[in-house]
Amino acid sequence: MGPVTTIFSSLDTDYRDLRAKAVAPLFSTARLRNASLHGGVIQECVSEFVTQLASLKADCKTNHAKLDILDQCARLSLDVVTGYLLNEPYGGLAEHQQLPMEKRRNAKLSINPFIFAIVGFSRFSLLPNWLFKFMYSLYSRFSFSEEVGRCFVSMDSFARRLVSQTLEVDPAKRQDSYQTRLLAAGITPAETEVQCQAVVFAGSDSTAVKLATILFHLVQNQDCLRRLKEELQAAETEDEGVALQEQPYLLAVIKEGLRVGMANPTRMTRVVPSKGMLVGDVYIPPGTIVGVAPYIVHHDPAVFPDPFAFRPERWLEGGRDNGLKRPNMDRSLLMFGAGLRACIGRNLAQKQLTETIKAVVKSSVLEGARTCQKRIELVEWFNAEIKGHTLDIEWP
Numbered sequence: 001m002g003p004v005t006t007i008f009s010s011l012d013t014d015y016r017d018l019r020a021k022a023v024a025p026l027f028s029t030a031r032l033r034n035a036s037l038h039g040g041v042i043q044e045c046v047s048e049f050v051t052q053l054a055s056l057k058a059d060c061k062t063n064h065a066k067l068d069i070l071d072q073c074a075r076l077s078l079d080v081v082t083g084y085l086l087n088e089p090y091g092g093l094a095e096h097q098q099l100p101m102e103k104r105r106n107a108k109l110s111i112n113p114f115i116f117a118i119v120g121f122s123r124f125s126l127l128p129n130w131l132f133k134f135m136y137s138l139y140s141r142f143s144f145s146e147e148v149g150r151c152f153v154s155m156d157s158f159a160r161r162l163v164s165q166t167l168e169v170d171p172a173k174r175q176d177s178y179q180t181r182l183l184a185a186g187i188t189p190a191e192t193e194v195q196c197q198a199v200v201f202a203g204s205d206s207t208a209v210k211l212a213t214i215l216f217h218l219v220q221n222q223d224c225l226r227r228l229k230e231e232l233q234a235a236e237t238e239d240e241g242v243a244l245q246e247q248p249y250l251l252a253v254i255k256e257g258l259r260v261g262m263a264n265p266t267r268m269t270r271v272v273p274s275k276g277m278l279v280g281d282v283y284i285p286p287g288t289i290v291g292v293a294p295y296i297v298h299h300d301p302a303v304f305p306d307p308f309a310f311r312p313e314r315w316l317e318g319g320r321d322n323g324l325k326r327p328n329m330d331r332s333l334l335m336f337g338a339g340l341r342a343c344i345g346r347n348l349a350q351k352q353l354t355e356t357i358k359a360v361v362k363s364s365v366l367e368g369a370r371t372c373q374k375r376i377e378l379v380e381w382f383n384a385e386i387k388g389h390t391l392d393i394e395w396p
């Protein structure tokens with residue numbers, strides 16, 4: 001992000017760890033659970049998302065129109081990440097609410113160009129660094145538009161305002177947040193602003209792509225949708241607060257969605273440390289850049305037969321033992337990366353997915369819908385892009 005090294009881009013372990021450890025408690029399961037209870041920020045965003053989906057559906061049905069679920073998911077993810085981590089939703093869901101229905105249905109989230117600009121330069125990220133820098137400077141020159149500039153300014157002033165509001169409050173009385181924690185760890189306000197922008201990008205796009213992919217497959221597999229609804233209804237009639245392990249089909253749908261959803265399809269790179277390493281009987285010398293690509297391992301037919309099919313049942317075969325853990329298959333799941341540099345936001349992402357899918361399925365809003373394309377096509381960069389930035393569904 002400009003001259004600032006973020007949690008993502010840092011190669012210096014101490015630099016990265018100071019920042020990542022400062023914000024880690026925000027992703028605890030207890031904190032996330034509270035935010036998903038009635039009145040919590042995640043619950044409020046999800047509930048608004050479902051309400052909007054229902055009214056957009058009614059309008060689409062009357063007017064035989066299509067709805068872009070990717071854009072709806074992008075609005076939700078943006079508000080969940082900002083509302084939960086920065087204590088103020090950016091306003092993705094509220095945007096365009098004042099427009100007449102027809103315009104609202106066709107309007108796209110205004111901050112998209114900020115997200116796409118970052119996704120865009122990730123296409124060069126696997127090049128050697130000197131070539132990346134060259135390509136990036138060319139790309140920035142030719143892809144820059146006034147709209148992109150406006151989005152960066154808007155995101156910049158959002159982050160600046162939140163950080164300066166935090167600084168106005170006595171440190172002992174500050175509300176817990178991403179910015180509060182970074183400032184308390186001694187990070188400068190200027191850097192904190194940039195780290196906040198980076199996490200907005202990190203958390204919004206990937207979660208939106210995964211969620212839209214799951215909804216897309218549920219629309220295409222109305223039997224899955226029915227089975228999920230039955231499971232959720234049965235859980236509701238039992239005790240309040242049924243543990244996720246007691247909803248195996250929901251868990252299986254999410255796992256399968258995370259497997260087939262390609263938010264980061266290309267290889268996660270690592271550098272072989274000073275002693276070198278053995279992979280099987282192959283010695284890889286120190287300093288070699290190695291990597292594994294989720295696209296390859298998630299679609300390995302030896303592990304996942306018929307790998308491009310969305311089949312939550314594959315996680316249930318063999319019973320409900322171990323909370324659906326299937327070591328042979330789990331080992332091939334890399335959607336959040338692996339090791340010390342794995343995704344720090346995975347709990348938040350999974351919570352958003354779980355709560356949203358539950359609420360969408362219970363609302364019946366996707367019943368009878370169909371997708372406007374057979375399959376999802378990607379442009380395969382580090383952050384994959386769904387072709388055309390659109391996933392339309394309709395209710396015939």
Ligand code: HEM
Binds near residue numbers: 081202207268339345
């Ligand atoms: C389904 C949604 C998400 C997916 C698929 C995803 C995926 C990833 C992947 C593949 C990496 C790189 C891991 C590696 O190199 O091993 C990563 C890193 C990261 N993610 Fe996520 N992510 C998601 C959601 C989030 C959210 C919600 C946040 C925060 C709000 C977040 C914050 C980060 C950060 C800060 C890193 C850098 C970690 C580091 O380099 O130390 N992500 N994510």
